[in-house]
Amino acid sequence: MINFQYARANDVADAVRQIAADPKAKFIAGGTNLVDLMKEDVERPSRLIDITRLPLKAVEETSDGGLRIGALVPNSDLAYHPLIAERYPMLGSALLAGASAQLRNMASTGGNLLQRTRCYYFYDTATPCNKRDPGSGCSAIAGLNRMHAILGTTESCIATHPSDMCVALTALDAKIHVAGPTGERSIAMTDFHRLPGTTPQRDTNLQADEIITAVELPARGFAKNYTYLKIRDRLSYAFALVSVAAAMELDGDTITEARLALGGVAHKPWRDPNAEAALRGKTADRAAFAQAADLILRDAKGYAHNAFKIDLARRVIVRALTQAAKATPQSQSNKKIR
Amino acid sequence: MAPSSTTRRIGEPIPAPEKIPVKLIVNGVERQLSVAPWTTLLDALRDHLDLTGTKKGCDHGQCGACTVLVDSRRVNSCLTLAVMKDGAEVTTVEGLAKNGALHPLQQAFIDHDAFQCGYCTSGQICSGVGLIAEGNAKTADEIRELMSGNICRCGCYPNILAAIQQAMGRP
Numbered sequence: 001m002i003n004f005q006y007a008r009a010n011d012v013a014d015a016v017r018q019i020a021a022d023p024k025a026k027f028i029a030g031g032t033n034l035v036d037l038m039k040e041d042v043e044r045p046s047r048l049i050d051i052t053r054l055p056l057k058a059v060e061e062t063s064d065g066g067l068r069i070g071a072l073v074p075n076s077d078l079a080y081h082p083l084i085a086e087r088y089p090m091l092g093s094a095l096l097a098g099a100s101a102q103l104r105n106m107a108s109t110g111g112n113l114l115q116r117t118r119c120y121y122f123y124d125t126a127t128p129c130n131k132r133d134p135g136s137g138c139s140a141i142a143g144l145n146r147m148h149a150i151l152g153t154t155e156s157c158i159a160t161h162p163s164d165m166c167v168a169l170t171a172l173d174a175k176i177h178v179a180g181p182t183g184e185r186s187i188a189m190t191d192f193h194r195l196p197g198t199t200p201q202r203d204t205n206l207q208a209d210e211i212i213t214a215v216e217l218p219a220r221g222f223a224k225n226y227t228y229l230k231i232r233d234r235l236s237y238a239f240a241l242v243s244v245a246a247a248m249e250l251d252g253d254t255i256t257e258a259r260l261a262l263g264g265v266a267h268k269p270w271r272d273p274n275a276e277a278a279l280r281g282k283t284a285d286r287a288a289f290a291q292a293a294d295l296i297l298r299d300a301k302g303y304a305h306n307a308f309k310i311d312l313a314r315r316v317i318v319r320a321l322t323q324a325a326k327a328t329p330q331s332q333s334n335k336k337i338r
Numbered sequence: 339m340a341p342s343s344t345t346r347r348i349g350e351p352i353p354a355p356e357k358i359p360v361k362l363i364v365n366g367v368e369r370q371l372s373v374a375p376w377t378t379l380l381d382a383l384r385d386h387l388d389l390t391g392t393k394k395g396c397d398h399g400q401c402g403a404c405t406v407l408v409d410s411r412r413v414n415s416c417l418t419l420a421v422m423k424d425g426a427e428v429t430t431v432e433g434l435a436k437n438g439a440l441h442p443l444q445q446a447f448i449d450h451d452a453f454q455c456g457y458c459t460s461g462q463i464c465s466g467v468g469l470i471a472e473g474n475a476k477t478a479d480e481i482r483e484l485m486s487g488n489i490c491r492c493g494c495y496p497n498i499l500a501a502i503q504q505a506m507g508r509p
Contacts, residue, residue: 006358006419028419035417035418100487100488101412101485102405103414103417334479
């Protein structure tokens with residue numbers, strides 16, 4: 001870790017002023033990812049601006065029946081919040097599928113959105129990485145790429161986004177509220193993270209002088225027919241090889257609304273309107289689920305070690321949609337997959 | 339766009355910051371420290387306060403050996419900057435025994451032989467105390483899942499589970 005200065009922000013406007021004044025400064029809240037990356041010499045901020053004292057810790061109902069989650073609400077508090085359990089259990093389940101109890105106690109909602117990839121080469125400063133050092137090349141494309149992306153990749157980067165929470169937020173059509181020097185704006189969750197393109201150093205569309213203030217959920221929570229199914233190399237405390245957030249509304253056996261988002265397969269949580277459209281109006285059965293899986297994976301491309309993810313994703317999608325349709329969501333403590 | 343802070347710029351000097359005063363209430367005792375911004379809570383406990391019960395395992399939040407309670411919540415002290423916890427109450431494994439009597443979970447670890455080399459044990463015990471206080475684990479599966487942030491390379495998991503169940507008052 002290099003030397004850095006430490007400052008505290010008193011309010012949101014002060015935080016924005018401080019970050020705008022120093023292009024090499026970074027905000028810190030939970031620190032679970034940033035401090036680790038600083039120890040690895042991947043992140044080298046000149047100044048950390050501590051935002052943990054800002055008043056962004058509330059979970060409030062909105063006037064249109066949704067929920068507004070302050071950016072500093074810890075992942076564990078959110079996962080166990082009664083309104084999440086009652087109305088957005090897919091989000092609670094995804095949160096509990098990620099990290100460990102200690103890390104969830106520390107990690108903030110806003111920080112989870114800004115997690116960086118766990119690509120080994122991004123972490124290894126001795127190797128080229130376009131995300132860490134733009135223009136240096138991608139070591140993963142011809143290297144060890146078992147954990148890497150199968151969708152939306154480019155010659156520049158095949159890294160995946162590591163968050164579970166973000167997969168559920170994507171399926172739920174969340175909105176991200178941010179504040180900057182010129183005021184506030186909101187960004188649709190589906191537009192918040194970026195595909196790598198030729199600029200994989202930019203994970204999100206958040207500007208360098210902006211701060212996340214809240215995550216807003218719309219009223220529609222899919223509290224009955226949902227699941228979050230995560231497949232990984234060990235049963236707990238590991239990043240996803242493939243994860244699926246699946247939710248639907250049913251009229252008898254007919255799907256009237258469907259949501260499907262994938263984690264562990266792309267530079268951002270992956271969602272495809274065509275796959276969801278194909279489910280609407282269909283009978284909730286294996287044939288419909290398999291067709292949706294084929295649609296969302298139609299452009300999937302494997303590399304030397306991760307081609308297995310394409311078949312795995314197809315099966316996990318079908319299983320997840322089956323769990324959602326049967327209203328038998330995956331348990332995050334008993335890991336038997338039914 | 340501003341240059342990425344991840345870009346390496348060798349030789350570019352960054353002025354050394356002043357040390358920052360921090361007050362921590364550690365195991366019930368107020369302690370005044372003066373630390374650099376990058377001093378982790380783990381290093382502050384071990385190197386500044388000589389509380390070496392808290393262990394440094396991976397130093398990256400992957401093993402849980404450094405687990406302590408901050409304001410009654412279990413956290414990885416290796417990923418916690420001490421300056422950010424000014425005014426906080428910190429409980430380490432040294433602070434669990436009261437009036438010469440072991441904490442019930444410490445006693446349970448002895449009763450169930452829940453350790454071998456012992457390196458992960460203080461983190462396991464602090465994590466278990468946090469788990470019991472959180473109240474989210476009731477079944478064996480739930481205890482295992484919510485203890486997954488604490489690795490035991492000796493593989494004492496069945497006995498750790500039994501110790502936690504004893505301390506929770508469950509058969």
